[in-house]
Amino acid sequence: MNSKESPEIIGQVVAADIASFTAQSIELHRAPPLGSLVQTDGPIYAVVCDARTESVEGRRPVAHLSGETDLQSFLDANPHLRHLLRTTFDAVVVGHGESATLRHYLPPHPAPIFAPLRLCPQEEVARFSESLDFLKLLLSAADNSDEVAAACLRLASAAHPDPRAFLLTAGKELARLLPNEPQRLTAILRRIRP
């Protein structure tokens, strides 16, 4: 990808295998939205499929409200808490390669740990989703893969000049991928209906 105006870094890979990785968000509570396309070194492309915020030590934080009326002022009043918490998110790998050699299948190696992570800008989303071959990877990945796929397509459609046409083509690809699962197919279609 063109690095002239690299998009801002939003996280860092903290665990990875070939088909997925987990990254930590730079800012607390600021994981990229479900279904968004992210890119890390490789380059490797992935779709965000889950996110969470938890205590760094792995224990469940104890609630202690002390008069503040909203979250922001509560955190401001207890600045040490930011260091005890972290936001991480999971992503399903859906492709790899430079734009000329963009591949919509799994890369030969997992994403490197500590590799920086960027949210793909609209043009890149449009370019990547020109081919819908990645839907197969998406559908067979996470537990809530149908929700992820629907979210991903909704976001990607906004990057295309004719969102409805894009969703129609994507819908047809889904129909081909789910030939024997009409209920599943119609459920996804209801979620992406323009």
Place this chain on the structure above:
Amino acid sequence: MNDHDKPESQTTPDRLGLVVSGSLAGGLDVRLDSSRSVEEMAVGRYVTVQGHRSRFFGIITDVELRAANRDIPWSLPEATDDFAREVMAGTTTFGSLRVVPYLQVRATADAQPEPAKTVPVHFAEVRDASQEDVERIFGQEDESHFIIGSPLDMEVKVCLNYQRFAERSNGVFGKSGTGKTFLARIVLASLIQKSNAQREADKRVVNLVFDMHNEYGWKGTREGGSGEVKALKQLFSASVAVFTLDTESSRRRQVATDAVVEIGYDEVEPEDIEVLRETVNLTDLAVEAGYTLERRFGRQWIEKTLALDPSDEEEREFLQRESIHDSSFRNLRRGLRRLERLEFLRPHTEQNSVQTILNYLQSGKNVVLEFGRHGDNITAYVLVANLLTRRIHDRYRQQKEAAMGDRAQEPIHLVITIEEAHKFLNPQLAGQTIFGQIAREMRKYNVTLLVVDQRPSGIDTEVMSQIGTKITCLLDSENDVDRVLEGVAEKRELKSVLARLESRQQALIFGHAVPMPVVVRTEEYGSEESYGRFVERPFRERLEEIYSEG
């Protein structure tokens, strides 16, 4: 991306879909592109299939709704919205076409269409046939091709090959009111026009039309509209003569006739009576009695038979001697009495109608014989058509044999048009009548038939198989359809095409004069423009000839 995954936006607008399975014998299954609706398709339409090495031409013979998995459409929620429906069209649910490939053109520049001997590869693209495709297959109008109509949904014209059409007997079929007469008139006018344009004598044809309902000579009738259309003599005054059997009717209809046909009893032979067996209910023995009496009485046999009185002792004995049973005699006499009522039959006439007709034909003039009122009398029609044709055919045979292979001496090729052909060509009669013989002997003696019939199931199978080109409109019954399509390779497919013709002015054409079957909207006939097609062209050509000579 595979070709079949191409989003439809990348395909051309005339693309219909892709070949997904099939066989040469059973036809191709074509998956319709999801952008195409089954509702725009029509059985009978022409398509081309671009294979790897060849281009194929075929006809849509069926349209079907299919699903990738047969049960899926049944398990979908009732309330599928437009978007879901649109998504599933072409993925979960499909429109499919059945296409029979008929012709194949190889990729070389000068390749001619030839019968398809294989099928195109998987995922070959199927398109609507273009105007150029149709022209390439059927040829453009010229001195050896005449226009018969246009394929469904197309402006381009379909032509029949004049030579190939003329060299065999042909048929026009269809139930009442479908446009047989209009078609036959277009065919006859075209034959006359093309024949006039031929330079070599042996390529010319001349027509003899037994015009049962007075529709081919001067003018024909049209349901609704102005009610009248021009017939052959108005289009080709110099090359058509109208004969009549009924002067009074011709006068009343203000038709200028060229000759009146009368027939003497003494010209009628027992063979001419035999074909009437069914129409006047003659028994076999009565027919036989006719032969016996003719041997006995000679040419006067009818008159003398009618004068016989079996109550007279002597005459009864005479019949007994000839071993003619009384009931057979009565049966025969009753039959002959029905002929007595026909005014064009005289005890004797000086004119020789057969010779007159032959003289016209041999000078290249087409003859239309109007039956006037007698057209409603099937006995009169069968008797006259059969009698005249027998004599004319006889003379043709003599002349052809005398020519001994010298083409210049041969008689000009004659096409005889008969309506209600099953009356002459039914299985009981086809073996005996002259028409059955002509149909079977092909053009051995330079005579062929144009049969027009609304009940082809009544026509003998063997005769039917000799018919070169069949032009068939919608038919009444399954039997008729079966008989017309008997022996055709793609019978089942064409059957569904035939069954779906419109009830008027549409026809399925197949056989000798076309490289592949075609459904046409018959050329409009009856407007000044339609007449102009027949008149202007030879005139213009003649002018050009004059100028080029001068």
